[in-house]
Amino acid sequence: MTEDSKFLVRPLYLQVRDALVERIKDGRWKPGGGIPSEIDLYRDLGVSLGTLRKALGLLESEKLIVRQPGRGTFVRKMRAPQARLAVKTRRGRDAAPARGGAGVRRGASDAEGENAPAPFQVRPLYLQVRDALLERVKDGRWKPGGNIPSEIDLYQELGVSLGTLRKALSVLENEKLIVRQPGRGTFIRDFQRTSALGRLNPMRGADGAPVVGEVKKRKARIDSPSASEQAALRLRPGDQVVRIQQVRFHEQRPFAFELRCMPDRRFPGYVGRQEAPNEIEEIAQAWGVVLARAEAKVRVVTASTAATNALSLAERSQVLVMERLVFDTDDEPVEAMTASFDLRGEYCWLEMR
Numbered sequence: 001m002t003e004d005s006k007f008l009v010r011p012l013y014l015q016v017r018d019a020l021v022e023r024i025k026d027g028r029w030k031p032g033g034g035i036p037s038e039i040d041l042y043r044d045l046g047v048s049l050g051t052l053r054k055a056l057g058l059l060e061s062e063k064l065i066v067r068q069p070g071r072g073t074f075v076r077k078m079r080a081p082q083a084r085l086a087v088k089t090r091r092g093r094d095a096a097p098a099r100g101g102a103g104v105r106r107g108a109s110d111a112e113g114e115n116a117p118a119p120f121q122v123r124p125l126y127l128q129v130r131d132a133l134l135e136r137v138k139d140g141r142w143k144p145g146g147n148i149p150s151e152i153d154l155y156q157e158l159g160v161s162l163g164t165l166r167k168a169l170s171v172l173e174n175e176k177l178i179v180r181q182p183g184r185g186t187f188i189r190d191f192q193r194t195s196a197l198g199r200l201n202p203m204r205g206a207d208g209a210p211v212v213g214e215v216k217k218r219k220a221r222i223d224s225p226s227a228s229e230q231a232a233l234r235l236r237p238g239d240q241v242v243r244i245q246q247v248r249f250h251e252q253r254p255f256a257f258e259l260r261c262m263p264d265r266r267f268p269g270y271v272g273r274q275e276a277p278n279e280i281e282e283i284a285q286a287w288g289v290v291l292a293r294a295e296a297k298v299r300v301v302t303a304s305t306a307a308t309n310a311l312s313l314a315e316r317s318q319v320l321v322m323e324r325l326v327f328d329t330d331d332e333p334v335e336a337m338t339a340s341f342d343l344r345g346e347y348c349w350l351e352m353r
Contacts, residue, residue: 012125016047016055024064024075031077035065129160129168134329137177137188138290145190148178175292175329190285199281200294200326203256203341204349211346213255215278217310218246220271222264229261232325232336240264242271246278247310250346257310258339266334280326280335289328296324298348307340320348 020041023029035041038056042049056073059065067073123131133154136142148154151169155162169186172178176199180186203211223243225235233241244260260280262270267287270276277283284291303311303319311319319340326335341348 012047013051013054013058016045016051017058019045020055020059021064029075031075034072034074037072125160126164126167126171129158129164130171132158133168133172134177134290138288138329140288142188144188144285147185147187150185177290200291200324202296202298202322202349204347205250206345208349211250211255212279213248213250215246216249218244218278220244220276222271225261229336233261233263233333235263242267253344254311254342255346256339256341257307258337260335260337262335280337284328284334289334291334292327292329292331294324294326296322298322303340311340311342313342317342319343322348 020029020035023035029035036044038049038052042052045052056065060067063076065073066076133142133148136148142148149157151162151165155165158165169178173180177189178186179189201210201212205211221243222240225233225239225241229235229241230239235241242260242262242264244258244262246258246260247254248256248258250256262283264270266289267283270283270287277286281291283289299321300318301321303313303317307313307319308315308317313319320343322337322339322341324335324337324339325333326337328334
């Protein structure tokens with residue numbers, strides 16, 4: 001959000017109204033022509049009938065559509081030039097209306113190509129609020145470890161109901177981006193603190209606590225990605241990666257051998273930085289990347305030669321291998337990791353819902 005534009009949430013019925021007006025503007029709904037029934041629009045748009053009817057009522061009051069009992073609803077024919085809909089082209093100029101009414105007539109290539117309008121989407125109001133609050137974390141206005149304004153202050157600023165605001169805050173809490181401390185307030189989670197790590201780490205000790213351990217051996221370099229890394233990380237042609245190899249110790253023994261790969265353009269300067277962080281949560285926070293989720297594959301295999309040597313294992317020992325892909329809040333992959341674990345009482349914890 002910019003400083004000169006206070007956060008605004010456009011009511012859902014107005015979003016629907018806007019989407020329907022676009023169908024008149026771009027010529028899909030012709031002047032004098034009938035529009036789909038309420039039931040067809042309800043199924044197409046995925047909103048409630050009440051919301052749809054409110055949007056249609058607004059279009060009728062704006063003299064853009066006319067209802068004819070027993071026949072249906074039609075786009076109103078515009079007779080006066082001043083009554084036409086102004087249609088902006090992608091170059092920013094007014095487009096001349098098509099002969100016989102409002103709107104512009106699109107060629108087949110325009111309708112089928114990249115200029116075709118995107119399908120109508122309605123993002124729930126609480127998710128719009130969540131997105132707006134998340135931007136304050138991304139752009140640094142809300143600092144890691146710092147507290148955020150009270151619910152009342154946010155309610156008054158954003159102009160949404162308390163219920164909607166609380167639902168948005170609950171989403172951020174479930175995403176582990178904020179933490180509530182009774183009697184103190186709500187804070188942005190700080191991943192520089194050891195207690196905040198483990199969110200994307202499913203390895204647990206006998207006591208059920210995340211096994212973080214200590215990284216004692218680490219190498220980092222810039223490299224070209226393999227074909228599989230390029231696909232997994234959705235890299236652009238010419239992109240390079242930060243390649244990290246590290247050994248994690250737990251209870252004075254080598255516990256995990258990790259091979260990590262991150263897009264260099266997302267984490268510039270990581271290689272060569274003194275005392276660079278080891279955990280992806282800490283790395284992301286230091287580079288202004290907000291993590292959202294991870295997905296992983298876990299299997300038991302014979303240890304590779306590199307893992308055997310790093311973990312001081314006997315030949316042909318079995319290890320637990322986890323292949324993990326981490327995504328940011330824009331659902332862009334930011335790290336691909338393959339880790340081999342020598343389990344001795346530890347376990348991999350999975351939560352299924």
